[in-house]
Amino acid sequence: MGSPYTAHxxxxxxxxxxxxxxxxxxxQKVGTPNEGEAAGTNPEQLFxxxxxxxxxxxxxxIAKSKSIDTSNSQVTAHVTLHSEGTQYHLSVEMEVTVPSLEEARxxxxxxxxxxxxPYSKATRGNVEVTLKVRAPVQK
Structure with a gap:
């Protein structure tokens, strides 16, 4: 990428x-989770x-640098907004699928x-992130 990029x-x-x-x-219109989803997306979905x-x-x-095929791979972020009284925090489960590889790889x-x-680095120590491997759907 070279020079810094700033989104506004x-x-x-x-x-x-x-x-x-x-x-x-x-x-994009935004709304409150659950109640507002019919009116638009919400910050958790955007994140x-x-x-x-x-x-x-x-x-x-990383896979490319190791000559690993990631065709048809996908990553799903499950972002949860937790409330504890008047305090809120996020957690994320990253679900990764790479059809051509065994789960351990x-x-x-x-x-x-x-x-x-960069997002993992930014959230480290602040947001609980768990990694999960999902086996590909068999056809």
């Missing part, structure tokens, strides 16, 4: 408003989308990706 995303109205990127390519994409790119990069790749992914 503005929220209007918090959890019951909208978010928009400076280039206008992303302009999960960003984290899953970044984590998946890290996994694919997929876990090795997931652990390596977790060490280098």
């Amino acid at each position: 995303v503005t929220s209007h109205g918090g959890r019951n408003g909208f978010v928009r990127t400076s280039d206008g390519l992303f302009d 999960g989308a960003a984290y899953a994409a970044c984590f998946h790119s890290a996994l694919k990069s 997929v876990m090795e790749l997931a652990e390596a990706a977790h060490k280098v992914c």
Whole structure:
């Protein structure tokens, strides 16, 4: 990537408003989880989308450096918003599938990706992240 990249995303109205990127390519209504999902996405879904994409790119990069095929691989971020009284915190389960690999090798790749992914680095020590390997669906 070379030089630093800065994304500019503005929220209007918090959890019951909208978010928009400076280039206008992303302009989305947001709502409160559960109650607001019919009205738009929510911050947990947005965070999960960003984290899953970044984590998946890290996994694919590591696999490529080892000449490992990651065709049809996928990463699903399960982001949970926990409430304890008036306090809130997040946890994430990263579910990784690589159809061409055995589960132990997929876990090795997931652990390596977790060490280098910028989102994993940003959440380390603040958000509980667990890694899970999902066996591919048999056809």
